[in-house]
Amino acid sequence: MRIKFCAISQNEAFSRIVITGFMSAFDPTVEELADVKTAVSEAVTNCVVHAYRGRTDGEIVMEAKMYSSGKLTIKICDKGCGIENIEQAMQPLFTTDAENERSGMGFSIMETFTDKIKVKSRIGAGTTVVMHKMLSSAKK
Amino acid sequence: MSVEFNNVSGTMVVGISGEIDHHSAKDIRSKIDSEIVENLPTRVVLDLSGTTFMDSSGLGLVLGRFKKTSELNIPFEVVNPNTKIYKILKLAGVDKIVTIKGIGI
Numbered sequence: 001m002r003i004k005f006c007a008i009s010q011n012e013a014f015s016r017i018v019i020t021g022f023m024s025a026f027d028p029t030v031e032e033l034a035d036v037k038t039a040v041s042e043a044v045t046n047c048v049v050h051a052y053r054g055r056t057d058g059e060i061v062m063e064a065k066m067y068s069s070g071k072l073t074i075k076i077c078d079k080g081c082g083i084e085n086i087e088q089a090m091q092p093l094f095t096t097d098a099e100n101e102r103s104g105m106g107f108s109i110m111e112t113f114t115d116k117i118k119v120k121s122r123i124g125a126g127t128t129v130v131m132h133k134m135l136s137s138a139k140k
Numbered sequence: 141m142s143v144e145f146n147n148v149s150g151t152m153v154v155g156i157s158g159e160i161d162h163h164s165a166k167d168i169r170s171k172i173d174s175e176i177v178e179n180l181p182t183r184v185v186l187d188l189s190g191t192t193f194m195d196s197s198g199l200g201l202v203l204g205r206f207k208k209t210s211e212l213n214i215p216f217e218v219v220n221p222n223t224k225i226y227k228i229l230k231l232a233g234v235d236k237i238v239t240i241k242g243i244g245i
Contacts, residue, residue: 009161009162009163010163012161012162012163013159013161013163016193031224034224037193038193038195038224038228041161041193041195042195042196045161045162045195045196045197048162049162092232093232100166100200101165101169101200101201101203101204102196102197102200103196103197103199103200103203103232104196105196105199105228105231105232106195106196108231108232109195109196109228109231112231
């Protein structure tokens with residue numbers, strides 16, 4: 001599945017609906033569905049809030065693949081400002097936007113709620129987040 | 141998303157229904173803060189029994205309201221988060237600074 005949508009805050013809920021719809025065909029548990037939905041919400045919110053910094057002409061690409069092994073891979077890309085220091089950005093409670101009550105827990109939630117996360121970023125070119133989650137339905 | 145206020149004997153119960161994300165948090169925040177300033181309650185209770193989804197934007201909302209009520213010396217608590225929401229609150233350590241009751245309803 002591959003989908004491209006505008007980086008506006010209304011689409012945070014849209015991205016959750018899309019990933020829920022995609023996953024439902026693979027018989028996930030309620031917990032797996034909630035975990036992935038939350039992780040996707042965090043990644044898309046980062047694009048809206050940080051990558052494009054309120055710009056409304058940005059685009060987000062979300063790709064999801066389900067492998068026969070039961071592994072679900074989700075890739076979320078933006079062409080925004082990029083992250084200067086990925087390690088620092090992934091620290092719990094680190095935020096560049098405390099003024100707007102950003103908790104700085106976005107990457108921590110993505111890390112906790114998926115099995116593996118990879119972040120690639122280049123200043124001025126954008127950021128790609130890839131998350132993996134093994135679904136228990138594959139073990140049946 | 142909807143926010144309902146119920147003021148009884150100085151206690152303001154704020155019921156949030158629907159999803160709390162970055163898009164909805166700003167509106168919820170402004171409604172709660174206005175109501176607090178207008179009514180100056182003796183206690184604020186955030187009732188999440190109707191909240192179906194919350195991400196880190198919800199954490200910011202909860203911690204921000206805790207900070208605001210603390211500044212005004214108003215006791216603050218969170219009640220009835222579902223297990224998924226409680227998992228997020230616990231991950232951020234909110235349970236160590238804010239009273240949370242009725243988990244998993």
